[in-house]
């Protein structure tokens with residue numbers, strides 16, 4: 233699992249979705265612990281030594297290591313749904329720009345790429361990506377995320393943090409990757425449509 237997570241981190245890093253040590257990635261190991269990137273690691277050259285194990289209370293197995301500052305958001309997802317196996321977070325230019333112009337959500341309809349999201353069977357469906365305001369208080373943001381997930385109908389697989397970036401998750405690392413890539417594609421389309429005056 234560590235190698236797969238590093239491979240994905242390097243790929244996303246090389247796509248410039250995680251410049252300047254931004255972004256973070258995690259994968260569930262079992263019912264009580266998960267692997268997560270350490271704080272301040274360059275994702276474009278990620279190795280297993282840059283990962284660490286935390287339990288579902290956020291306590292590192294090795295107390296000398298410091299997990300990502302946004303571990304609370306990963307924890308909120310793993311605690312909310314035991315079926316979530318991986319959580320991926322990127323800071324792409326398009327996701328960051330679009331999140332600054334959006335209201336409380338971004339809705340997509342008419343894009344074939346929406347079908348990258350599990351549960352979306354047609355481009356005619358409407359896919360909603362919630363947007364939360366950024367804060368340095370990750371616990372408060374985690375509480376907001378939890379409240380949203382409890383209230384929604386169960387099809388959400390990602391969210392934006394305003395002026396910050398994108399989170400996506402899945403029931404496997406492969407599904408989380410598909411969701412993240414699909415959402416990044418849709419956000420890039422939407423931003424370029426705005427620039428072209430199509431919206």
Ligand SMILES: [Zn+2]
Nearest residue numbers: 255302321397
């Ligand atoms: Zn971030």
